[in-house]
Amino acid sequence: MPEAKIPDRLDRLLTDFFRPEAAPSSLTRRVVAVARKSEADFLRLERSLAIQATPRGV
Amino acid sequence: MERDRSLMERVRRGDEAAFTELARRYAARLLAVAGRLLGSRADAEDAVQRALLQCYSGAAGYDPRWAVSTWVYRILTNICVDELRRRATRTAYDQRAGAGAVAAGSANHRPPGAYLDLHRALERVPREARLLLALRYVNGLSYGELARIRGISVNTVKSQLARGKSLLRAELGRRGAGHA
Numbered sequence: 474m475p476e477a478k479i480p481d482r483l484d485r486l487l488t489d490f491f492r493p494e495a496a497p498s499s500l501t502r503r504v505v506a507v508a509r510k511s512e513a514d515f516l517r518l519e520r521s522l523a524i525q526a527t528p529r530g531v
Numbered sequence: 532m533e534r535d536r537s538l539m540e541r542v543r544r545g546d547e548a549a550f551t552e553l554a555r556r557y558a559a560r561l562l563a564v565a566g567r568l569l570g571s572r573a574d575a576e577d578a579v580q581r582a583l584l585q586c587y588s589g590a591a592g593y594d595p596r597w598a599v600s601t602w603v604y605r606i607l608t609n610i611c612v613d614e615l616r617r618r619a620t621r622t623a624y625d626q627r628a629g630a631g632a633v634a635a636g637s638a639n640h641r642p643p644g645a646y647l648d649l650h651r652a653l654e655r656v657p658r659e660a661r662l663l664l665a666l667r668y669v670n671g672l673s674y675g676e677l678a679r680i681r682g683i684s685v686n687t688v689k690s691q692l693a694r695g696k697s698l699l700r701a702e703l704g705r706r707g708a709g710h711a
Contacts, residue, residue, distance in 0.1 A: 483696060
């Protein structure tokens, strides 16, 4: 907190209260798995909607 | 350690390893903010998951002039505000229906005993000030960054934080916790 003045008791209490705990590793794994799946779903959708040019037209 | 911006550049190119690293880097801090705002651990994890996924799917829209943290926190806080609004609407509806709604978010959250007074005092602080307090104290974000995250002026950030702390002091004083 660069602009902070000398921390008072409330500042110290709030800093302790808001101190981050370790996030469960399962959370990161889950997020990455969902992102991977979303991307795969999107690629599948993109392929299914693919527009192809042929000699007979689009 | 690779800088956030170059990590984000890789995420923009669809690099999954970079996204995994970004998620690891931010998950705990995002969870702390969401947890203190939403109360419920499950809702906080859900908010963090949605925020990180929006970072991934919307990576192309990231503006490198912004700090990555500003962008990530902005996404998270928008999700949390939406959730709090949704709860407020639901609570109002439940009350009208005479269902005796429980205070939003309190059901699954058991703050440590030492912080019970502070937790209850924070519930009396208006949402915007509470949000700014969480971002400020979880991560020590500057007034400027807080202003960019919330899309408000630096002066508004300062006044909201001062108001929030003043309310906390008054509430804690009233409870005899003596943190003024």
